[in-house]
Amino acid sequence: MNRNDQQLYYTQPANEWEEALPIGNGRIGAMVFGSISRERLQLNEDTLWSGFPRDTNNYEALRYLKQSRELIAAGKYAEAEALIEQKMLALNCQAYQPFGDLFVTWLNAPEQAAGYKRGLDLETAVAFMELEADGARYTRQAWVSVPHQIFALTYRSEGKAMDLEASFSLPHPSNSSSSSQDYTIEGRCPTHIADNYFGDHPYAVQYEEDRGIIFQSKLRALSDGSVEYTAEGIKVKDATYVYFIGSIATSFTAFDEQPHQHYSLLSKDNLAVLDAIKGYTYEELMDAHRLEHQRLYKRMSFTLGRAEEGHELPTDERLARYKQGAMDLGLESLYFNYGRYLLITSSRPGTQPANLQGIWNHRVQPPWNSDYTTNINTEMNYWPAELLSLSECHEPLLQMIEELAETGARTAKIHYKAEGWVAHHNVDIWRMSSPTGGHPSWAFWPMGGVWLTQHLWERYLFHPDLDYLKEKAYPLLKGAAQFCLDWLIEDEQGQLITSPSTSPENKFVYDQGKVSSVAQASAMDMTLIRELFEHVIEASELLNEDEPFRTELSAALEKMVKLKVNDKGLLQEWDVDFEEHEPGHRHVSHLYGLYPGTTIQQPELIEAARQTLGSRISHGGGHTGWSCAWLINLYARLGMKEDTYTFIRTLLERSTYTNLFDAHPPFQIDGNFGGIAGMAEALVQSHRESIELLPTLPEPWEAGEVSGLMARGGFKLSIQWEDSKLTEATILSLYGKPLQLSYKHSIVIIDETSGISYNGNEVIETVAGHTYRVQLA
Template sequence: MARSLTYSRPSDGWLDSLPLGNGHLGAMVEAGPETVHLHLNDGTAWSGSTGSEHRRGAVTAQDAAAALAAARARIAEGRPVDAERELRVLQSRYSQAYLPFADLTITVASAAATDFSRTLSLGDATHSVIATSAGNDLRYDTFISAPDGVLVHRVRSTTPIRLTLDLRTPLRETSRSASPGGTAIGFDLPSDVAPGHEPDEPALTWDLPGIDPLSGVVVAGWRHDGRASGDARVDGVTELVLVLATETTFSGLATRAGSTQADAMRLAAKRVDAALASPFEDLLDRHIGAHRALYDRVSLSLSLGAASEVSPDPDVRLGEVAADGGIDPGLVALLFDYGRYLLISSSRPGGLPATLQGLWNNELQPPWSSNYTLNINTGMNYWAAEALQLPECHEPLLDLVEALAAAGADTARRLYSCRGWVAHHNTDAWAFSSPTSGDASWSQWPMGGIWLVLQLDEHRRFGAADDRWLARFWDVATGAAAFALDWLVEDESGNLGTRPSTSPENRFSTPDGPASLVSASALDRALLADLFSTVEDLAARLDRLDLPIVAEVLAARSRIAGPRITPSGEIEEWGTVLDETDPQHRHVSHLYPLYPGRGTRAPALEAAASRSLDRRGDDSTGWSLVWKLCLRARLRQPDRVADLLRLVFRPSTEGATGHAGGLYRNFFAAHPPFQIDGNLGFPAAVCEMLLQSHSGEISLLPALPVDLPEGTATGLRVRPGLLVDVSWSAGTLVSATLASAIRDSGTLASATLAAGAAGEYRVVYRGTDIVVSVLPGERATVTWDGIVLRAAGAP
């Protein structure tokens, strides 16, 4: 079912605008009857350059070795606060910021509208506005095409109107040209943008010695049936088609600018001219076809069974949910589809990965620099990619990891005397890999690259990896493993662990004040265990089990302690029992093994994880709610899933503070402020409610809340590559169909998606199970008769 966000009122600011994107060019469409304001973003618009990370000088290996030795000694002595002071030597200020690009405002001279609506169609990736006034009907249609690489905006009117176009940039404009048929601007990006949590730094600096910042351009051209009145006004128009392209001098991740602003201007103008030569309908058809090729792979229909689904008015439906405290199946399905739409729009092959705000940002000093936060948020952006049959969306993340592996090799050697490569909790388009300045609870965490490697491993575990991808992945995975092997230290009992170690962003109480440094936190141990298992699995797949790195990995893995349970029955977070300064902290990193890790079915560990979640509490930021949804689903706790869904579907307002998630008026997830991870992670939580495959079996409807009694999902993928359709009624399974499909993709997934997934599978539902044989290219159907599962054709 194609869904949409439809409003009967004009937009009220950026967080009430609606997003479009093709993985490179993004726009937030703020629309009223007389004005459409396009807030433009370009995925390569970053402050700084490759010289930004060490513009104040790189930490020397000698200084780093002394600081690390001192910090390790202080931790062993039980003086973590002192250890944090020692480690400040390793810090390199901050990563750079993802920036707004330009603004295009189109104003129509028209009578006041008597009827108005604006709609974002998720299935077509188009934005439309209909405004009716006395004697005139206006319609605005906007989309951003991946095949043509341009934004297209059409205005149609039943009577001749006057249009004014205004193109501006918040950046430093260096050139402008205009003609009756178009306009173009060129501008410089700043040399440095400091995050808001660095109040002693200038917020924005245009010029710095040793920094070669990017330049950018916007080119817009138009055709119409009216007459030009100056360069930016057209009279007597009944139809105008505008085409816009953006470009920067960005040459690739961690790469110095390799082109000039003039080069960028020519590239953008070439795309605009080519698109203007095509009929609008052809541009639209190419755009919709490319979008649907991704979007239509999966569908989800949810209802209460009493009435057919409708595209909900978000204002009305969110208000109703907030008033009655219930769960609206239509809104759950809408947010699921919105998450898929946003992932497709913000992460495409050839572009950069989705940032903390996806592809969209309107602030010159955005929250947390709108960069890549590796201790949960960047990975969460991609949790759903494989289950949603969107492996192409993973490709920009692999590109980023390869850039980090190259840049992080020097950091690993210089700061830690380790082989391989390392990344910490923040990075940017320049592959920043050092610890940032600030509190050790987020800064001193050299496991960011490892977590990204494990997220990418889902591409292999879901059966979508071809030989080319595996070869690329082997290099970054073994590089991360080489660092991990050298980073490990032996404890008194002979186990291997990490020191210093943190549980990201959480702190514990000590007599000297809050601290965060320990030895071998639960998260570190779990990440290392999964990384070493991944390297072994890869080596077996690639016939490389005899390589020395594999022998090292196997020897070390057996000496890494697994999860531990505290005397009070929870998962131990710190490697020892400590008192958190914030028992309801938003991060639940110690529960990583349950999700997004490989999972556990050990009853004692599941019970301890559940108690840990109880202690943390339900309410939190938007992304934390989604993580807890995934965890409760893995624990097969549908009632607790329902509790969290109620918190997700709360109205949030711009300017709200505190860790209470919800949805803004345009359905963007609130941290607050806005972060895209809550939106992109939500489909992953729904997939876990409906299907689980992490433990070697396929579990049907393991965490379905009673509030979602009727539904059908099609096209979901489970490990190791099966496609599954599942339907249920009155909260009970009707059928599940499994297929080992082959799809010609031509991108990262190559032409063998799900190849080799045929075989026999254990399918589980309500404590019963059946072995199902899935043949290549064929379907196997499982049904439930109220007592046992049955497979078509099985006795």
């Protein structure tokens, strides 16, 4: 494996947060700055949120639903929008919180140093720093362990002793103390952050003594020098090595339980973690961390071409050259591998899902609350999970959907007198399912839960396990479909539509200059519901149950309004062909059925989608990081190689910080995850009946290899290509499903149910003279 696409490195410390390097174990995260004399680890813990369980539903909303529909039917869209804003929205969700900072001051640091280097090794999930001064060599490592649930910052010296002081600094009310074996910091999260989602002025932050999440960290130092613990921190003298090892505990227990207020319980939890590692050497702890990370990370590999000029340069210099037009395929594969690393380190079984910033946030008042924004961003975070053999990393999102169905059932009844469950645009750790406060263009969107259910179905498609479908996925899919059946209404032509309806965050122009975001039957609504109904019908057939409900859904599908193409050849975003308010809008919600959905398959709709993309982009669309990432996936699905690669380059050139974080701007991690999903989509697609190999291979990617990609149906693939031609593919069947392969429009079908068996040594000569080895698990 090429080291140049497995390591980020720099020749100077980070000055800004967006230059620091992320480490994490899904629960605990840290940004490592690599400063010489005063190291900073900015710490996070994924259950640190403002607020507490509360009823956010608006008990008056239902009273105005009929009136809003009547206004829309009469073409009084702006009046309906105003009514919804005033009467049918609810409270803002809560915000993800930083823990604080660990600072380590090197008291006798050299005034001048040589050979400085800091970096992040993606294969080991270790951030490092090294330098030389006065004949001595100094190294640092920082990492966060999954097996032992600790964070570590280590110092080593070869030649001279070090004097160090470590202390925490928190942005919250806090107290510190010490014992003979550890230094402790305790803090409290705010209970409220005022409803100011997009405002320019600071949020109002409120702390209460008897409510909200409390937290604690204990830090220990293992060293060959002298160690002193005080209430101000840890002092270490005359050391050639120091291992700072810490644990974090919070009082969060569940989304529907009040956080406890007992620091003694947090202390007990932290001591249990730290005492459990007493019998291990540092090397053993590091090895356990590294092996667990590599268990997921080494499932796949991705390499492009040969090394270009500049591949040995520091990452920031490589990126700068790339932004000036230089070719660097190694940087593109580094970006891909970095995205895999970020998902592994921000989302693990038993943790919270990756939010807008993964798990890395340094603000008490983060942009967009660093929440779960379910009109694209949360879903985009998990587009690559199944595809890149990281199904375990998908589990936190699937668990959140299960929890959201509980809160969403109450919201469905209270807001809409509907069965099933609903979720809107913003979700937090308390699984808020009601509309947020704000403007209807984004706050009123009862399709969040419907979109999330696609992840349940995708999980089944990649891992066709009927027990999972029956016990986990189907009840949640059915609940979302029950809500949609109640939400749909008949229009004057007897067609089923949604009303009120929005297309996420977009607006339209009508009646000679009036502007609104509220109408009926947006393409996004109808596509989401159509695909959900189709998934539930198929699941019902597979499980051989719920035939009456299946029949009801089939009847509804027949009556649902269909997508339309307007006179300009564009896909209509609403049922009425309104004038676009922002022709270059960042959302392309009406193209959901192309990607990540699958229902845009008819030639006329595909062509309309192509024209719609071209129109959006010609007016400035794709200007945010995540929006650009979506374009990569859409063009990959369309088989448009040049455009796919154009937006891969655009994502790195225009929307990437020097630490390779996605720049919305500001930082949002969805662009990283959406970007690598699109890169994989160019190599393998399996959303139709066959597995398509290299369907949208960009011309600059003329040579490469990838192993460990997953395809729907439960297949694991490794493929190689030279001169833009497939040279070899190995497909491992994990579930014994029939296999249909496609390459350059030629198809081979291998029906494993026919009794024909293959093994890894048998070669099947198939399409166009290319070789496939098919293996059965």
